[in-house]
Amino acid sequence: MKLNILSNKIGWFGKFSGYECLTEYFPKGVSLQITSSKKHFFSKAFGKLIQKYRKWNGISTSEIFAEFSFINKMSYRSMSHILYLESHLHILSLIQKKKKKLVATIHLPISQWSEEKLQKLTYLDNAILLYEEETDEFGKYISPEKIHIIKHGIDIDFFKPGDxxxxxxxxxxxxxxxxxxxxxxxxxxxxxxxxxxxxxxxxxxxxxxxxxxxxxxxxxxxxxxxxxxxxxxxxxxxxxxxxxxxxxxxxxxxxxxxxxxxxxxxxxxxxxxxxxxxxxxxxxxxxxxxxxxxxxxxxxxxxxxxxxxxxxxxxxxxxxxxxxxxxDWNVVAKQHLTVYKIIIGELKANTVS
Structure with missing residues (x-):
């Protein structure tokens, strides 16, 4: 399986914290393309042009460059995953032709979403929600059968009881x-x-x-x-x-x-x-x-x-x-792979029918 990942790094998290740790636990047979924000001259220049054109004033130029790199890597042959959806809602309307093999993960409770942001979820076919309690609320904007519940993982070998x-x-x-x-x-x-x-x-x-x-x-x-x-x-x-x-x-x-x-x-x-x-x-x-x-x-x-x-x-x-x-991230990574296969399987089924 080929995976195209758009990742983020939370500034105060260390090596063993954060949802992006997921990518370290996929089996060897999975081909990973991980895109994240990197600051260099070209990314800033490109991002600044898009920022001005799209009027994305609250988005960093290097983040915009990473998003367009991720979109460019999307293809029929790969599964794409936005790890932190809340940071990238503004790009959902740009990827409608490729969205059937895209999944994005929701982190924040619905109380932290404005109605304007919730409406953008209608552009998304598949979502991973990290907790069960608000499935119905998010189901008003994403088809409930396309919302997959997977818990946030943890490195159990590092985060373990001490003496x-x-x-x-x-x-x-x-x-x-x-x-x-x-x-x-x-x-x-x-x-x-x-x-x-x-x-x-x-x-x-x-x-x-x-x-x-x-x-x-x-x-x-x-x-x-x-x-x-x-x-x-x-x-x-x-x-x-x-x-x-x-x-x-x-x-x-x-x-x-x-x-x-x-x-x-x-x-x-x-x-x-x-x-x-x-x-x-x-x-x-x-x-x-x-x-x-x-x-x-x-x-x-x-x-x-x-x-x-x-x-x-x-x-x-x-x-x-x-x-x-x-x-355990090993357990959680397998659950993610199952969701990817379900999404791909549904797509193939729809194509056949």
Whole structure:
């Protein structure tokens, strides 16, 4: 099989993070053409011409060059895949004659889509959705039978539990900034401070420096028990997952959340809200979830974990097993290949008929 891939790289992700890792797990028999944004003189010059002509003012010139390179590589003999659809919606109208062997992956929950952007989905024949919960909502714009559910994968050999003797009971982790419910976190934080163990807790936030101006967190930025980290290596990030006792990270909404997936794989018990795609990743079954804004229930759940290490360790084991069974990139890559074959098979069937 020949695969034509349009990829992206998230600036603060390391080697082992991000959906683009998928391309490293296809079997040897798959022929890959991977196109991604690269900055050089010709790409900028070409992209600037297209940017002006198409009035794509919010799109970088090097990204435009990558998109047209990807379109140029599309052919009847290859399957094409846009890994991050949200970044490339504007090109869908340009590839209508080739769209039958194209699939694109949806990452963001529908709350983050404007009606204008949703309408652009009507140009797409096939989609991969990384969680089940909003299939019906996206099905209003893409034929439901052409929406394929595949979970976000993880490198289970890198993101794995560490030495359990190094887990620090008072170390609490919060990772990322996008769609995080910092207001709810603060309500839980203040309740925890009033608990018997509250003064012992350390709260570690891993947030890129550029995104740290969060109004809700202003009262605690100078606290001696609150720490902010950024610019970490893959190994440093892993150490936080492996040595923390809990992840306390309420969400406003969620599709497939990278931090949640990484916590699952490392066996770091997750305390979060029952929203978006959380249940597709074990929420409510593998680990307990809490209704949004029910900060008292979230505090109670935190206390349950803190006072019962056996309960905590059992959830950690269940999360790890969930990752091994359902999130391993080797498993997920095979699921992608199955979807590609289904799409190609349907195309052949339609051609024959």
């Amino acid at each position: 359990q003797t190094l887990v620090k009971k008072n170390k609490v982790l919060f990772v990322g900034h996008f769609l995080r419910d910092f207001e709810m976190f603060m309500k839980v934080y203040y309740l925890l401070l009033d608990s018997d163990f509250g003064k012992k807790l350390e709260f570690h936030f891993i947030i890129p420096v550029a995104f740290r101006k969060i109004a809700a967190l202003a009262p605690i930025v100078n606290s001696k028990t609150v720490f902010f980290h950024g610019g970490l290596s893959d190994e440093e990030l892993l150490e936080f997952y492996q040595t923390s006792y809990l992840m306390l990270m309420p969400m406003i909404d969620s599709g497939a959340n990278t931090a949640i997936v990484q916590a699952i794989a490392t066996g770091l018990p997750i305390i979060t809200t029952d929203i978006g795609g959380i249940r597709s990743y074990g929420g409510g079954e593998v680990f307990e979830v809490v209704k949004r804004d029910d900060f008292e229930a979230m505090t109670a759940l935190f206390t349950k974990y803190y006072n019962d290490s056996d309960f905590r360790n059992n959830v950690a084991l269940k999360q790890r097993n969930f990752a091994l069974e359902q999130l």
